[in-house]
Amino acid sequence: MPDNDTIAAISTPLGQGGIGIIRISGSNSYQTAQSVFTSSKPGSEDFPIPRYLYHGYIKNNRGKLLDEVLVSFMPAPNTYTREDTVEINCHSGIYTLKNILEAVLGNGARLAEPGEFTKRAFLNGRIDLSQAEGVMNIIRARSEEAANIATRTIMGDLSAKIRDLRDELIALRAPMEASFDYPEEFEDDHRPMKVKGAVRLLCGRLRKMLEGAERNRAYQEGVSIAIVGRPNVGKSSLLNALLGQQKAIVHDAPGTTRDLLEGHLTIGGYPVKIIDTAGIQGSIDPVELEGIERARRAAAEAQLIMVVLDSSQPLTIEDLELIKIGEAGQDKLVVLNKADLKMKVNRKELDNIFPEMNILSTAALYDKGLGLLTGKIVSILDHRFCQPDESSLLVSIRQENLMRKVLMSLETIAEQYETLPEELTAFHLEEAYNLLGEIIGETISDALLDKIFSEFCLGK
Ligand SMILES: Nc1nc2c(ncn2[C@@H]2O[C@H](COP(=O)(O)OP(=O)(O)OP(=O)(O)O)[C@@H](O)[C@H]2O)c(=O)[nH]1
Ligand SMILES: [Mg+2]
Known part of the structure; x- marks a missing residue:
């Protein structure tokens, strides 16, 4: 599937309720919505001003009236997906929602895959992968604690921590790389002992993050008692x-x-x-x-x-x-x-x-x-489940496994510092840097991305 065509889905639960929302995202979203919308104001254009709510009706291609609705158009880039987006607020009845979605799909949009709106938000750089996982977790949260952690992840708290860690790794590696390139300038002092101390401190911080991860996961996924x-x-x-x-x-x-x-x-x-x-x-x-x-x-x-x-x-x-x-x-x-x-x-x-x-x-x-x-x-x-400290926002097994690998790389450096060739120290620092990148999705395969987003619910 191309990643920039126009997609649509029912974004609210499929059941009885005051309001249901159909979301359309992509460059065709305005035209798609226009084809099914009729304004209640005679002679007025459909919904000309961005971010205004317009009252009107949805009709299918055979002219059959489906519902009375409010429609809004949000142009890129300030939207969830960073694409042009239209939201149709209709009455939340199973048939109304399905009929409107069908009409929309018949006019230039295709049905979104699970998590595709969030995947686009990620691919278009609005959020990173840890924030996307936060979105999934807030939807699934079954306890106050889980919702709190997810909210912080969505706000980018975990991302900020991961980026800080990566910056610290770069700061440790940069002088080494320089010494590889210009060995004559680093003849006497090319393995500053402060690297060992700094790596040890980092290991301590990572262990703390991992300790708290189990409780975060218990809050998120629940516990079974027989x-x-x-x-x-x-x-x-x-x-x-x-x-x-x-x-x-x-x-x-x-x-x-x-x-x-x-x-x-x-x-x-x-x-x-x-x-x-x-x-x-x-x-x-x-x-x-x-x-x-x-x-x-x-x-x-x-x-x-x-x-x-x-x-x-x-x-x-x-x-x-x-x-x-x-x-x-x-x-x-x-x-x-x-x-x-x-x-x-x-x-x-x-x-x-x-x-x-x-x-x-x-x-x-x-x-x-x-x-x-x-x-x-x-x-x-x-x-x-250990009480997490403030810094522990890891929630998924994926994040936890990656963090464990990061810790292993850094422990290798801390434990073998005196004997480890400098090239290998630099290699482990780089490996740790890349693994942290996977947590926020900077270095990750397409197949893995597809797998992560396929676990989302439809319409998100
Ligand atoms: N006095 C008293 N009776 C209880 C108490 N709890 C359960 N019972 C009675 O014990 C009987 C069995 O209760 P259940 O809850 O069906 O027991 P169970 O262990 O699920 O039984 P099985 O499904 O057959 O394995 C019922 O008559 C209950 O009313 C209690 O705290 N005090
Ligand atoms: Mg029983």
């Missing part, structure tokens, strides 16, 4: 209590939940997916066995596992086995549910067997103990 336990201990009741709605079926017959059931909420700024699972026990029923297998898989994939026990029943071997579920790196929490009933679990025994374990009591049926439980979940997650 609830597991024997049948009938109150797993589904706990899910319902945490969600504040009767999402899962609760019943006193064991084996009520057969499949995985997800609920979503925000806890301490983390978008959390809580997964209720089938009770785990020995069984020969193939359906139950499949449910148990799914429960185990959900636990294996979760960042935090909540093992629920019925505290009104004495501890069983199965309970003890279940507490051991998961891998070494996974966080775990034991919930002694049904705390409103007489306690039969021997807490001392439990503490002795699992001295390091987080153990809490709840009565899910009566919404008791939930505040302490969510508080504990937040402190476990906060501990798992």
